[in-house]
Amino acid sequence: xxxxxxxxxxxxxxxxxxxxxxxxxxxxxxxxxxxxxxxxxxxxxxxxxxxxxxxxxxxxxxxxxxxxxxxxxxxxxxxxxxxxxxxxxxxxxxxxxxxxxxxxxxxxxxxxxxxxxxxxxxxxxxxxxxxxxxxxxxxxxxxxxxxxxxxxxxxxxxxxxxxxxxxxxxxxxxxxxxxxxxxxxxxxxxxxxxxxxxxxxxxxxxxxxxxxxxxxxxxxxxxxxxxxxxxxxxxxxxxxxxxxxxxxxxxxxxxxxxxxxxxxxxxxxxxxxxxxxxxxxxxxxxxxxxxxxxxxxxxxxxxxxxxxxxxxxxxxxxxxxxxxxxxxxxxxxxxxxxxxxxxxxxxxxxxxxxxxxxxxxxxxxxxxxxxxxxxxxxxxxxxxxxxxxxxxxxxxxxxxxxxxxxxxxxxxxxxxxxxxxxxxxxxxxxxxxxxxxxxxxxxxxxxxxxxxxxxxxxxxxxxxxxxxxxxxxxxxxxxxxxxxxxxxxxxxxxxxxxxxxxxxxxxxxxxxxxxxxxxxxxxxxxxxxxxxxxxxxxxxxxxxxxxxxxxxxxxxxxxxxxxxxxxxxxxxxxxxxxxxxxxxxxxxxxxxxxxxxxxxxxxxxxxxxxxxxxxxxxxxxxxxxxxxxxxxxxxxxxxxxxxxxxxxxxxxxxxxxxxxxxxxxxxxxxxxxxxxxxxxxxxxxxxxxxxxxxxxxxxxxxxxxxxxxxxxxxxxxxxxxxxxxxxxxxxxxxxxxxxxxxxxxxxxxxxxxxxxxxxxxxxxxxxxxxxxxxxxxxxxxxxxxxxxxxxxxxxxx
Amino acid sequence: xxxxxxxxxxxxxxxxxxxxxxxxxxxxxxxxxxxxxxxxxxxxxxxxxxxxxxxxxxxxxxxxxxxxxxxxxxxxxxxxxxxxxxxxxxxxxxxxxx
Numbered sequence: 086x087x088x089x090x091x092x093x094x095x096x097x098x099x100x101x102x103x104x105x106x107x108x109x110x111x112x113x114x115x116x117x118x119x120x121x122x123x124x125x126x127x128x129x130x131x132x133x134x135x136x137x138x139x140x141x142x143x144x145x146x147x148x149x150x151x152x153x154x155x156x157x158x159x160x161x162x163x164x165x166x167x168x169x170x171x172x173x174x175x176x177x178x179x180x181x182x183x184x185x186x187x188x189x190x191x192x193x194x195x196x197x198x199x200x201x202x203x204x205x206x207x208x209x210x211x212x213x214x215x216x217x218x219x220x221x222x223x224x225x226x227x228x229x230x231x232x233x234x235x236x237x238x239x240x241x242x243x244x245x246x247x248x249x250x251x252x253x254x255x256x257x258x259x260x261x262x263x264x265x266x267x268x269x270x271x272x273x274x275x276x277x278x279x280x281x282x283x284x285x286x287x288x289x290x291x292x293x294x295x296x297x298x299x300x301x302x303x304x305x306x307x308x309x310x311x312x313x314x315x316x317x318x319x320x321x322x323x324x325x326x327x328x329x330x331x332x333x334x335x336x337x338x339x340x341x342x343x344x345x346x347x348x349x350x351x352x353x354x355x356x357x358x359x360x361x362x363x364x365x366x367x368x369x370x371x372x373x374x375x376x377x378x379x380x381x382x383x384x385x386x387x388x389x390x391x392x393x394x395x396x397x398x399x400x401x402x403x404x405x406x407x408x409x410x411x412x413x414x415x416x417x418x419x420x421x422x423x424x425x426x427x428x429x430x431x432x433x434x435x436x437x438x439x440x441x442x443x444x445x446x447x448x449x450x451x452x453x454x455x456x457x458x459x460x461x462x463x464x465x466x467x468x469x470x471x472x473x474x475x476x477x478x479x480x481x482x483x484x485x486x487x488x489x490x491x492x493x494x495x496x497x498x499x500x501x502x503x504x505x506x507x508x509x510x511x512x513x514x515x516x517x518x519x520x521x522x523x524x525x526x527x528x529x530x531x532x533x534x535x536x537x538x539x540x541x542x543x544x545x546x547x548x549x550x551x552x553x554x555x556x557x558x559x560x561x562x563x564x565x566x567x568x569x570x571x572x573x574x575x576x577x578x579x580x581x582x583x584x585x586x587x588x589x590x591x592x593x594x595x596x597x598x599x600x601x602x603x604x605x606x607x608x609x610x611x612x613x614x615x616x617x618x619x620x621x622x623x624x625x626x627x628x629x630x631x632x633x634x635x636x637x638x639x640x641x642x643x644x645x646x647x648x649x650x651x652x653x654x655x656x657x658x659x660x661x662x663x664x665x666x667x668x669x670x671x672x673x674x675x676x677x678x679x680x681x682x683x684x685x686x687x688x689x690x691x692x693x694x695x696x697x698x699x700x701x702x703x704x705x706x707x708x709x710x711x712x713x714x715x716x717x718x719x720x721x722x723x724x725x726x727x728x729x730x731x732x733x734x735x736x737x738x739x740x741x742x743x744x745x746x747x748x749x750x751x752x753x754x755x756x757x758x759x760x761x762x763x764x765x766x767x768x769x770x771x772x773x774x775x776x777x778x779x780x781x782x783x784x785x786x787x788x789x790x791x792x793x794x795x796x797x798x799x800x801x802x803x804x805x806x807x808x809x810x811x812x813x814x815x816x817x818x819x820x821x822x823x824x825x826x827x828x829x830x831x832x833x834x835x836x837x838x839x840x841x842x843x844x845x846x847x848x849x850x851x852x853x854x855x856x857x858x859x860x861x862x863x864x865x866x867x868x869x870x871x872x873x874x875x876x877x878x879x880x881x882x
Numbered sequence: 883x884x885x886x887x888x889x890x891x892x893x894x895x896x897x898x899x900x901x902x903x904x905x906x907x908x909x910x911x912x913x914x915x916x917x918x919x920x921x922x923x924x925x926x927x928x929x930x931x932x933x934x935x936x937x938x939x940x941x942x943x944x945x946x947x948x949x950x951x952x953x954x955x956x957x958x959x960x961x962x963x964x965x966x967x968x969x970x971x972x973x974x975x976x977x978x979x980x
Contacts (some may be wrong), residue, residue, distance in 0.1 A: 106894065109963050110920060111931045113896035116961040117930030118922045120898050134961075154935070159961070164965035177960060178898070184962040214945055312900075312956060319927045319955060790942040 099280050106362030112136045113483065114755040116167050120177035131609070137824050138165055142701065143608035145183040146591040147779045150234070150307050151600025152179055153701050154186060156491070156592055157661050158611050163187035163592060172701045174287060176602065180308035185788040186591065190612075192787030196573060197591025197616025207585060212617065212627070212664070215584050220631035222567045223254070227639070229569075231258035231530050231539050234475025235546035236266070236483050239596035240605070241676040242545070242621045243482035245649075245709055247494055249629050252512040253639040253648050257499050257524030258539065260490045262547040263476060264527035266383050268867035269441040270472035271484055273450020275386050276866070278748040279740035280496065280687065281484050284721045285433070286602040286704060290314050292467035293433040295325040295424050299351060299453060300439025300873070302837075304335035305776040306474055306761045307437070319773035327421070329354070330439070331771060331873075332801070332839040342420060348769050348874040350411030351760040352445060355452035358409035358421050360399040362459050367426035369461025373750065376736050377458050378743055381752040383448075385866055390752060397754045410755055425460040427751035429465030432457070438475060438773065442873050447866040448753035455750045464723045464736040472494075474601045475780070481599015482506075485689055490524035495683030499523055500540065508762050511682060513642045526868040528861060531559040541567030545621050546588070550578040551851055554870045555824050555861035571621050574783050576852045582685045587615035587623050590784075595673040597697070605691050606702035607673075622676070623667045631661035651675045688729045688739070692717070758874050762842065765823060768806075768875035769843040773872075775836075782849035798850035799832040802879070803841045807833045810881060817882040820844065822875055825857035830881055844879055848872075893941045896961035899929040899946060905953030912951035916944065932961075 112135065131141040138157035145152040153172025157165030170177040177432055199215035215284045223230050224445035232250050234243060237263070250259045273280045278284075290313050303311040317324045328340035329351070337343045338657065346354060362368050375531040379386040379395045390398070404415035411418075424430055434453050443449055453470050454463075460485040462468035462785045474480055487494050497504035505519040525533055531553055533539040550560045563581035570582040593614040597607045614620075626649050633640035633647050651672075653661045660665045660676070677694045684691040690706035691726045696715045697703060708728045710716045720726045722736055730737040731746065738748045761770055777795040778785040784792045800818050802810075818831045829846065839845045846855045901909045903926045913919055913931065922930035932947075935941040950955035 109894040109965075110934055113894050113961045113963065114920055114930060114932035117896035117898050117932060120960045121925045121928055121930050138965075159965055162965075165963040167961045178958055179960070181959060184959045187962075188964055210974070230933055312958060315956070316900065316927075319902065497936050528939045794942055794946075871911060 109136060112189060119170060120168065123393055131611075133535040136165075140167075141609065141611055142169055143592050143611075144477060144600070144606040144702070145179065146189070146477060146784070147185045148307060148481055149183045149476055149601045149703065150174060150286070150309055151477065151598065151604050152309050153181055153603070153604060153606075154179065154183060155240075156187065156611055161612055163190055164422070169701065174600070174702070175309045177402040178309050178312060181777065181791065182785060183309075185785070185791055188788045190590060190593070190788075191786040192574060194575060194787075195615045195618070196575065196579070196585060197618055199617070200585040207582070207752075212619070215586060216627045216631050218584055219543070219569055219628050220635060223628070224632060224635050226540060227254045227637070229540040230254070230256065230257055230540070231525065231534070231542040232689040233527065233530060233542055233544045233547065233549060234259065234261040234483075234488050236261060236263035236474070236479030237546040238478060238482045238488065238621070239601060239650065239673070240481050240486060240680070241479060241673045243478075243486040243488040244494060244676055244680045245625050246545070246619050247486060247488055247623045248512060248648065249625050251493065251499070252508065252514050253629060254830030255518055255520045255639055256529060257490055257520050257522065259488055259524055260527045260530050261483040262527065262549065262552060263479040264489070264868060265442070265552060265870060266438050267441055267472065267477045267479050267484075268677050268869035269443060269446025269450055269864050271651045271723060272385070272447040272864075272867040273454070273472070274433045276447060276749065276751070277451055277454045278722070278738040279742050282480060282603055282689075282721070283469070283601070284464060284723070285311065285471050286719050288719055289433050289469045289471070290469050292431060292605055293324060294431045294467065295327060295433075297327045297421070297424075297432060298329060298336055298340070299434055299436040299475070301436050302330070302334040302336045302439070302773075303435065303473070304339065306475070306774055308776065310473070311336065327424070331769070331843060332837050332845055334837045335776075344413055344421070347410065347412035348771070348843070349443070349445070349756075351440065351449050352452060352755040353402060353407050353411035354413055354418065354421070355420050355449065355456055356399060356402035356410065357404065357413075358425060358456050359452075359459055360402040361404070361418065363396045363423060365422070365426060368459050369428065370417075372461030373458050376747055377736065377750045378745070378747050379752070383753070387749075387751065393575065395752055396752065402755075425456055425462065426621060428461075431465065432460075432462045432472045433468065435473060439873060441472065442868055443872050444759055444862050444864055444871045445753070445756050445867075446864040446869050446871075448756075451753050452749040454748070458748065458750050464720060464722075469720075471601075477600065480599040480601060480603065481597065485599055485684065485691070489524050490530075494680060495685070495689060497683070500657045507686065508683075511679075513644070514648070515643050528553070528559065528863055528868060528870060535559055535562050539566070539753060541569070543569040543571070544578060545571040548572075548576045548578045548783055550581055551576065551781040551854060551856065552848065552861045554872060556854060556856045557803055557825055558861055571624055572783070574787060576692055576781070576783050577854070586624050587614075587616065587618035588624070589618050593618070594620045595671060597677065599674060600702070603704045603718075604702040605697055605705060607694070607697040619664060620667070622672055622830070623661070623664060626662050626667075639845070650797055719845070758871070760860050760874070760876045762876045765843070766878045767880050768877050770820065770822065770875050771839065771845045771873045772848050772859060773845065774851060775847045778849035780845070780849065781813050781851065786849070795849075798829055798847055798853035798855070799835075800829040800879070801832050801835060801837055801839050801842065801845040803839050804833050805841050806879075807831065810879065811882050819880050819882050820846065820858055821862070821878045821880070822858040824860065827853060827855055827858055829853055844877065893938060894932065894934045894963040895941055895944070895959060897931045897933070897945075898958045898960050899931055899948065899954055900958065901925075901928055901953050901958040909951060909953040912953070916947065
């Protein structure tokens with residue numbers, strides 16, 4: 086933003102500023118003291134603080150932890166951020182990204198006006214021109230248009246797109262970037278206990294005796310949750326941390342044990358633990374007999390097997406097998422076995438992209454549940470298996486609203502006739518409007534664009550030209566298609582667009598997120614978006630309205646009215662496609678009130694909007710108790726906590742595949758990765774994130790503090806490999822795969838250390854696109870690509 | 883004035899320093915050498931601290947230095963006021979295309 090020259094500014098050394106600064110410093114000290122003592126809280130509603138700022142709650146804009154942030158506003162600008170002491174997630178703490186979430190609003194190259202490509206150049210245009218161009222393109226051939234969204238969509242944003250595409254166009258080609266980060270966790274849960282979303286919650290981190298990290302680096306990726314674990318040690322509590330990984334990270338520094346495994350070897354290790362538990366007889370037989378069935382096969386259905394068959398099947402996974410394919414020595418494997426064999430030990434397993442981005446991502450999810458089920462370490466305080474999410478509403482929007490090619494809101498699926506009927510009724514659209522054929526998943530969607538089978542797509546809140554794997558193979562022809570991109574900053578994806586729409590960001594709009602532990606969080610708009618930027622929800626509804634005016638039949642409801650017809654409290658129609666009306670209306674509440682009945686069908690049972698306004702988020706299912714109080718659920722499927730559990734069952738997997746209240750223990754084998762190092766490409770490549778930058782860096786690289794702390798991408802090498810190749814820190818290194826190459830500076834003995842024979846490259850830097858090198862190979866069940874292992878050559882340039 | 887001729891921007895930050903009661907004397911000794919730092923009332927698990935720094939870069943450096951002090955388990959930023967900074971043009975990182 087350019088400073089106004091007409092507005093007088095105090096010089097930095099005048100007494101007024103000094104006093105203000107002293108005052109702010111005391112306010113800051115009070116905030117820190119409050120966090121330590123847990124005393125000061127701010128109300129959820131907007132209120133002026135002693136510092137003269139108006140403070141209001143919001144969830145953090147970045148990862149899936151769902152930290153509560155208090156946002157301080159002055160003169161229409163966000164000027165301060167504080168961790169929300171009242172938030173049960175973070176209790177006043179934030180990570181370095183969260184503390185700069187406010188600064189991320191004010192990068193000087195914010196997109197502020199619509200742009201349309203003319204003669205090869207993006208040219209400023211009016212909203213009317215942009216909306217017309219998009220509507221005309223869709224109108225020509227609706228089935229060949231797709232929507233690619235995000236785990237950063239708010240719940241109402243994702244819901245609006247679902248209604249527009251599936252309820253309006255009858256087109257299921259909607260998928261989110263969340264496909265790239267947690268689809269394996271979803272299919273893992275669905276195949277294990279019949280429904281998505283975790284049973285446990287963050288509270289389990291407070292009481293676990295042992296926390297096992299399965300290829301996970303929460304010290305950098307989920308730092309607030311990490312501090313929740315390690316702070317227990319400062320309070321004198323014993324909590325053991327076991328880090329299983331393919332590189333030493335900041336999380337390893339705090340770990341009691343580091344168990345380095347061979348990429349893909351987690352499949353062998355998990356089966357090896359189960360084998361040893363069964364062989365030793367140190368199982369919780371009562372628990373798994375009461376709550377589990379056994380299943381074999383590689384697909385999502387499988388076939389029944391007995392425990393005895395399963396025990397026999399496990400015989401392959403001896404300590405020798407685990408050492409050969411998993412890389413753990415027998416003593417290391419035994420260390421894990423001993424923990425699970427201890428009936429009194431409470432264990433939490435944590436994972437994220439390290440396990441989910443896996444060509445057998447679904448299987449490894451199943452196998453970790455197996456370990457917890459056989460040992461009975463599930464559904465009890467301090468014992469659970471928990472997949473963390475990387476985006477703020479991957480759960481709330483992508484998984485609960487169901488913004489996936491095969492899904493409908495509230496756990497419905499397009500292939501199910503009854504589900505389609507339910508949605509048609511709730512959306513008040515004619516019977517038969519919904520298309521029964523699942524749409525493309527993310528990778529297939531970009532493949533279809535590449536091949537021209539889809540002629541256009543609308544991308545919101547994500548950056549696929551940087552984040553998709555094998556970019557040359559999947560995104561090199563985006564500029565030949567009708568690509569619409571809604572975003573807040575220029576990206577490598579907006580560079581390819583035919584139309585760019587400037588979006589409102591975070592507290593520049595109303596919003597709702599759903600975090601990793603089923604917590605739905607709501608916030609209100611606090612400041613205006615810059616220039617002509619507008620809400621993503623409005624953008625979609627405006628295009629829908631134009632299609633309605635053009636006569637597209639799908640934009641009409643059953644009564645012949647507009648698909649997005651709403652009335653105010655007095656029953657008058659609200660023309661929310663008009664920007665002035667939209668701005669003056671809480672459209673989020675209208676949409677959420679329409680969406681919430683969907684959530685009751687699969688017993689997700691989100692809280693009513695007004696309850697969410699009052700709270701710092703509520704974990705679903707949220708059900709009104711006999712006293713008339715809306716009560717959240719900490720642990721799902723657990724009697725006494727989850728209101729849907731059958732009395733007397735203890736644990737009730739009420740969506741279990743066999744409809745008997747039981748989960749499945751799966752016999753899933755070890756399988757080698759599709760590409761392994763060889764003579765020509767002798768190194769493993771693993772990609773990932775860093776503490777300072779969030780995903781493709783489009784926001785965090787606009788924050789000077791974060792950019793300076795991590796200004797460019799790098800390649801980490803093991804010191805032994807670096808010495809052998811005569812590579813020192815700072816040397817330029819070329820990384821080459823069968824798909825592409827990239828030159829990066831080397832970093833040795835830096836923040837992390839890969840295993841011998843492996844290198845690591847972060848993906849946040851658009852000038853260093855590591856996804857030119859990565860492999861497009863995905864889990865056949867979840868369709869989630871594996872960004873964690875492919876074969877590369879490494880050479881000093 | 884900054885070298886670029888802009889008015890100085892001075893972010894105000896607060897940290898919680900996680901450290902044991904036994905380590906607090908040496909943590910305090912380390913903090914004594916840092917300009918612009920004010921320490922609040924300690925608890926058995928840490929020290930509250932507020933700091934104003936002359937530039938954004940200094941603020942980032944301070945965070946790093948706090949983390950490195952002997953006895954510090956973690957230095958956690960808990961408050962960040964950038965109302966001075968918000969009026970100043972924010973430097974955007976260059977991200978040239980390949």
